[in-house]
Amino acid sequence: MVKVSISLPNNAQITFESEEAEVLHEIVSMALHDLPRDLMQSPSIGVAGDTAGSATEKSTGVAATALAAATMTAEPASPAVPVSPPAATPRQVTAKSNDGAGTGTAEMPPAFSSKTGQASFTSFCQEAAPLGDMRRVVVATEGASRQFAVDGVNAEELGWLFDLAGWRKPGNFTQTLRNAARSKFGWLERIPGRSGRYAATPLGLSKTLSAV
DSSP states (O other): OEEEEEEOTTSOEEEEEESSHHHHHHHHHHHHHHSOHHHHSOOOHHHHHHHHHHHHHHHHHHHHHHHHHHHHHHSOOOOOOOOOOOOOOOOOOOOSEEOSSSSOEEOOOGGGOOHHHHHHHHHHHHHHOOOSHHHHHHHHHHHHHHHSOOSOBOHHHHHHHHHHHTOOOOSOHHHHHHHHHSTTTOOEEEOTTSTTOEEEOHHHHHHHOTTO
């Protein structure tokens, strides 16, 4: 038994076996003659190089495209320029006392500028010592009439009068005046022809000035 093995460049292997050496020689010769040339040659380096180069070029192109996309995506947007709000114009405040009527501040009425009248008014209110906002409004109204010779008072003037008396101001003098003038109490009354001005009534005086 004669055995012949042929190893091809592509790692393929052909084995021939025969009892007669001459017959085997002819078979091998025919086989080698008829085998395709591609099987008899090793893979071309040039082809492999081209393939590798193409793959590298393709890979490089893909990487470049991905890098460009990432760059475009990661590019930060232009920061918004903060817009500063316009500076608030300071409100001109010429008043010296809060009127307590929800209308801002008011300047001191000229009628209350007398130092003697201010001292007398303060003493009058302290002696009366009224309790509650409505009673204090009645006392302040009567005290202003006696010490400053005014014809009733309004909400703005009461702010100054309460400061002179050293009393805590109510949340809204206008509402307090209206409450004291309601028919339920009748402690104040509107002065005809003098919008927003109130004077104390005899009933109001009896409720607040019994000891004065």
